[in-house]
Each structure stands twice: as C-alpha cells, then as structure tokens.
Amino acid sequence: MTNVMIIGGGSGMGLALARTLLMDGADVTIAGRSEDRLAAARTELESAGHGKIRTVRADIGREEDVAALFARAGEVEHVAVTAADATGVYGRTPDLPTATARAVLDAKLLGAWLVGKHGAGRVTGSITFTSGINAYRPNGANTIMAAANGALASLARGLAIELAPVRVNVVSPGWVDTPIWEQLGVDKGAAFAELAGRLPARRIGTPDDIAQAFVSVMGNGFITGTVLHVDGGHHLT
Ligand SMILES: NC(=O)c1ccc[n+]([C@@H]2O[C@H](COP(=O)([O-])OP(=O)(O)OC[C@H]3O[C@@H](n4cnc5c(N)ncnc54)[C@H](OP(=O)(O)O)[C@@H]3O)[C@@H](O)[C@H]2O)c1
Known part of the structure; x- marks a missing residue:
C-alpha cells in the first residue's frame, strides 16, 4: 500500500491502522x-x-470539509473511515433528542456517503467503512447508531457497483477498548468483563485486531461489497 487516508485516524482503531x-x-x-x-x-x-504522516482537520459530516479533503489529497489509493461520535447516543429511543439522532446519521451514514461522492475519481483502490456489532446484536440502548451501522452494508454494496473497479467494503468490529467508550457513560470495566466471559474469543478486541482486518480488506483485490465481522464471535452469541 502506498497512500492511505484514514478519516477518524486520530485515535482508537484508526490510529492503530x-x-x-x-x-x-x-x-x-x-x-x-x-x-x-x-x-x-x-x-x-x-x-x-x-x-x-499528514494530518488534516475535517468533519466528515460537513460536505465542504470532505470535498476539500479529497481535492487537497489528489489521488488516494485506499480510504478507511473510522470516524464516529457516540456522545449522548447511549439510551432508549424515547429519551434520545432527535438532534442527536440526526447528528449520528450525518456523521456515520451521510459522512460515509460523502466519502463515496467526493472520493469518486480520486480513490484508486478501495474504501472501507466501519460498522459495529450493535447493527447485528442490538442491545436496546443505541438504536440509531445501530441503524446507521446497518445501513453502511447497503451503502457499501451500492458504491461497490457504482465505483467499480474501486472496491468498497465494511469492517464490523465487536467491542474494542478505545476512547469511544468514554463517551458512552457506562461502566466499561464491568461491561467488558461480563462480555468477555461469554464471547467465543473469551476476550474484548484490541485496536490492532481491527487494524489487521482493515489491512486484509484493503489489500485483497477480490473483496468488494462485503461486511467483515471482527468481533470475537459476538454476532454468534
Ligand atoms: N470501540 C468499540 O467498541 C466499537 C464497537 C463497534 C463499532 N465501533 C466503531 O468503530 C469506529 C472507530 O471507533 P473507535 O472505537 O476507534 O473510537 P475513537 O477512538 O473515538 O475514534 C473515533 C475517531 O473519529 C473521529 N471523529 C468523530 N467524529 C468525527 C467527525 N464528524 N469527523 C471526523 N472525525 C470524527 C474522532 O476524532 P475527533 O473527535 O477529533 O473528530 C476520533 O479520533 C467507529 O465508527 C465506531 O462506531 C467501535
């Protein structure tokens, strides 16, 4: 791989990648x-x-930022999108402000779509989005994020046809110890211990587990329109 853009690469999985x-x-x-x-x-x-290493300030939910990001970058071989903000999303649907739900959709789903829109003609190899286990195993607490994550599978399939031969895929992590947990207001230690005990892998994920999955998906020229589950078997439980 020669030249890769990671939107959300300042921490967690993107930083590990x-x-x-x-x-x-x-x-x-x-x-x-x-x-x-x-x-x-x-x-x-x-x-x-x-x-x-280069850093660029950009909000994936703002079209002008995404357009400028790609205009400035020129040709990019691979793009990975790991951006998400989970502030205030943990809770039941009746209690969630609609503005919070819109912000989640703007960043996580429309942001990914903007990457397809402005990356078209500039990305030469692949685009990989990040979904999450809550799309496949809802836990009753972050339904709008789960919906955005689930929709990324359809977005990737559509863009894989539209942008071909550029490949478009999704990596779907299980629970991974990253800074995003600080935004959720849950007891991370207790939640991780409880889940690790019943996961087939018997442990929580690391940012490097997910980074390796991104590298595999980016590097394999025959994978497109696919969701790769990297969750220690969480989707089986
Ligand atoms: N950790 C888990 O257990 C888990 C499980 C399932 C799925 N996921 C998904 O995995 C992905 C990576 O998350 P992570 O765990 O690595 O979290 P993280 O450490 O919080 O990383 C997310 C990064 O995205 C950036 N970001 C947030 N909103 C953005 C925006 N609007 N535009 C541009 N950048 C933005 C953040 O930086 P700034 O705040 O500076 O913008 C941050 O560096 C996310 O899509 C998340 O939903 C995580």
Missing part, C-alpha cells in the same frame, strides 16, 4: 475534527515507521 501502515512504509493521512487530537497522534506516529 495508521501505525500499522506507516510501519509497512505507506504514506498516511489522518483526518478528524480536533486539532489537538491530530497533533498528539502525529507526534506519536512520526516515529512509528518509514512512511510519511
């Missing part, structure tokens, strides 16, 4: 909303490998 790709010698651009988060990631990644 950036580190892996830089170690393999790829040039990597990470994008996100917070300059501080990007700067911290850049400091960490600068010594991570042989490839060059």
